[in-house]
Structures are given as C-alpha cells and as structure tokens.
Amino acid sequence: MSTDSSLTSTSKGELVDSFGRRHTDLRVSVTDRCNLRCSYCMPLEAVFKPREELLTYEEITRAVAVATRLGIRTVRLTGGEPLVRAELDQLVRQLVTLPGLDEVALTTNGLLLAEQAERLARAGLARLNVSLDSLDAERFEQIARRPGLERVLEGLAVANRCGFRAIRINAVSIRGLTEVEIIPLARFCREQALHLRFIEFMPLDADDGWAEASVLSGDEVRQILVAAFGPLEPLHTEDAGQPAVDYRYADGSGLVGFINPVSQPFCDRCDRLRLTADGQFRNCLFSTTEWDARAILRGRGNDDDLARLLVDCVQTKRAAHGIGNLGFERPDRAMYQIGG
Numbered sequence: 001m002s003t004d005s006s007l008t009s010t011s012k013g014e015l016v017d018s019f020g021r022r023h024t025d026l027r028v029s030v031t032d033r034c035n036l037r038c039s040y041c042m043p044l045e046a047v048f049k050p051r052e053e054l055l056t057y058e059e060i061t062r063a064v065a066v067a068t069r070l071g072i073r074t075v076r077l078t079g080g081e082p083l084v085r086a087e088l089d090q091l092v093r094q095l096v097t098l099p100g101l102d103e104v105a106l107t108t109n110g111l112l113l114a115e116q117a118e119r120l121a122r123a124g125l126a127r128l129n130v131s132l133d134s135l136d137a138e139r140f141e142q143i144a145r146r147p148g149l150e151r152v153l154e155g156l157a158v159a160n161r162c163g164f165r166a167i168r169i170n171a172v173s174i175r176g177l178t179e180v181e182i183i184p185l186a187r188f189c190r191e192q193a194l195h196l197r198f199i200e201f202m203p204l205d206a207d208d209g210w211a212e213a214s215v216l217s218g219d220e221v222r223q224i225l226v227a228a229f230g231p232l233e234p235l236h237t238e239d240a241g242q243p244a245v246d247y248r249y250a251d252g253s254g255l256v257g258f259i260n261p262v263s264q265p266f267c268d269r270c271d272r273l274r275l276t277a278d279g280q281f282r283n284c285l286f287s288t289t290e291w292d293a294r295a296i297l298r299g300r301g302n303d304d305d306l307a308r309l310l311v312d313c314v315q316t317k318r319a320a321h322g323i324g325n326l327g328f329e330r331p332d333r334a335m336y337q338i339g340g
C-alpha cells in the first residue's frame with residue numbers, strides 16, 4: 001500500500017460538495033457476481049466483469065485509506081454478492097486497521113453467511129444487513145430466481161451467535177409482488193428481535209422493468225403494519241446521514257424502518273460515496289458519470305491524485321437524483337454493477 005505523506009495537504013479539504021453535504025460513508029462493491037438473480041436487480045443472464053478488472057483487496061484498501069484521510073468514517077462492503085468473493089474476511093481485516101475508520105459493515109443476501117459469519121466477526125466486521133424479501137421458499141425463489149431461503153435463515157441463526165453490533169433485515173417493496181410478504185417478515189423480525197427495513201424499489205433493475213406505479217411506498221407499508229400490529233412511534237436519530245426513518249412498535253416488540261428514496265428522497269442529507277468493484281468512484285447511485293480510481297491505483301498516479309479524484313467526484317455531485325423528473329436519466333449500470 002502506498003504511504004504518500006504529502007496527502008495531508010489535500011486532506012484538509014474534506015469531502016464537502018457544492019451543496020454543503022459532508023461525505024463520511026463509502027459503499028465499496030467487491031464484485032458484480034451474485035449467487036441470486038433478484039428480478040429488481042440483475043438480469044437472468046448476467047455478463048460479469050473479467051476478474052482482472054476488479055480491484056484487488058490491496059487496491060481497495062489503498063483507496064479506502066485515502067478516502068478515510070479525507071473524512072470517510074464508515075465503509076459498507078457490498079456487491080453483487082460480497083460473500084462470493086474469496087476470503088472477504090481478509091479484506092475486512094485490512095480495512096479495520098485503517099486509522100480514522102470507525103466501522104466496517106456488510107450487506108449480503110445471506111446465502112453464504114453460515115460458513116463465513118464467524119470469520120467475518122473475528123476479522124472485525126461490525127454490522128450486517130441481510131437482504132430477505134420472503135419467508136416462503138417458493139416466493140423467495142420467484143423473486144430471487146434461485147432457491148436459497150433455508151440457507152439465508154441458517155446464516156442468520158449463525159450470525160446471531162457471532163456478536164455483531166447489529167443485524168438488520170432489508171426487504172425491497174414492489175407493488176403487486178411483495179405486499180404479501182410484509183406481515184410475515186415483520187412477525188419474524190419481531191420474534192427474532194431483528195430490525196427490519198423496507199426499501200422502495202428504485203429504477204436500477206437490469207431488466208428495465210421499473211415504473212413509478214410499481215413503487216410500493218414506505219407509507220403504504222407502514223399503514224399495513226399499523227393495521228396488523230398497532231401503532232408505530234417514530235424514533236429520532238442523531239445520525240443526519242441516515243436515510244431510514246425508523247419506528248418503534250408501541251407494544252415494545254422492536255424496531256421497523258423505511259428507506260423511501262422515491263417517495264421521500266433524502267438527497268439533501270446524503271453522506272454517501274461509492275466505489276464500484278471495477279474501481280470507479282461514484283457520487284450517487286444515479287450518477288451517470290464515474291471517476292476512474294483504478295487507472296490511478298494501477299500505476300498512473302499517487303495517493304494525492306487519488307484524493308484529488310475523489311474530491312472532484314464529490315464536487316460535481318448533483319443536488320438530487322431526480323427520479324420522477326422530466327429528463328431523469330437512469331444510469332447505464334444496474335444495482336448489482338454499482339453496489340447497493
């Protein structure tokens with residue numbers, strides 16, 4: 001890893017964009033491959049990046065080290081499915097040693113969690129988000145276009161014993177598809193003391209099937225929950241960059257949250273940047289431009305160049321994603337290629 005001491009001059013300019021938003025969270029995709037084919041994310045027949053185009057763990061660690069010196073405090077590993085990349089715990093181990101980085105988290109579909117949870121916890125992984133859209137094996141397969149429910153549940157059970165700071169469940173909400181999953185998922189999470197979050201369907205599916213009418217809004221899901229379980233009390237969070245609106249069940253049986261990027265965009269408090277598996281910085285999920293960190297990492301620049309690239313990336317961040325606006329343009333890449 002490069003240790004460029006002149007970086008301190010660049011690092012004085014923190015990652016604040018032209019709208020005053022300070023960026024402290026970096027989503028790092030480690031692969032575009034996946035062992036599921038969720039219809040809202042991937043195509044059935046996916047073409048993946050050649051392995052040599054993906055950043056190595058050393059390159060990722062170097063990029064994160066530079067980002068950390070510019071103010072990034074939390075990293076979330078994602079993909080594709082991050083656990084299909086060999087020895088992910090080795091990357092976690094490298095990242096947690098970086099000065100200034102408070103926390104490394106992971107978003108996973110959970111299929112390989114039973115085998116890897118303990119190693120990841122020992123490596124220093126703090127938090128887990130496990131994506132789970134259905135508790136019915138057939139429906140799971142219908143949505144994910146591959147089987148796997150049993151393995152996810154087994155993975156969750158193992159992870160629960162590993163001492164992670166937090167485990168959350170993420171479920172995507174799609175009208176006409178996921179309504180029937182809401183109550184079983186909520187019941188399961190209440191029983192297991194798991195924090196469930198519903199995410200609105202975003203126009204990032206590879207099959208281009210998204211339509212505004214297919215977004216089942218967080219408010220609609222919340223009403224379904226209230227009808228089934230009684231009142232929900234809003235929780236007030238200290239974390240301004242937190243996109244979720246969380247609630248407490250008034251009967252004391254846990255938390256449930258809503259990430260509503262379409263019906264209630266939170267762009268004005270966005271603190272996230274992204275690094276794709278093939279080494280491109282992005283300032284938004286919906287960015288149509290990328291900043292080529294890999295070219296610098298592979299020999300054509302030093303850490304100062306990398307820092308400048310990231311600062312440039314932040315400087316040109318748009319005020320908002322613009323979903324629903326006339327002229328909204330979907331990015332060329334789908335969710336699994338960007339890193340959710």
Ligand code: SAM
Nearest residue numbers: 041079080081107108109131170201202335340
């Ligand atoms: N494979 C891992 C997983 O599924 O958790 C990590 C990557 S996945 C792209 C990250 C998250 O993005 C998952 O929770 C998934 O449900 C969500 N996601 C994927 N496509 C989406 C879409 N079009 N709209 C909203 N959320 C989406």
Ligand code: SF4
Nearest residue numbers: 034036038041080109
């Ligand atoms: Fe794979 Fe995650 Fe996309 Fe599903 S959401 S296809 S598990 S990357």
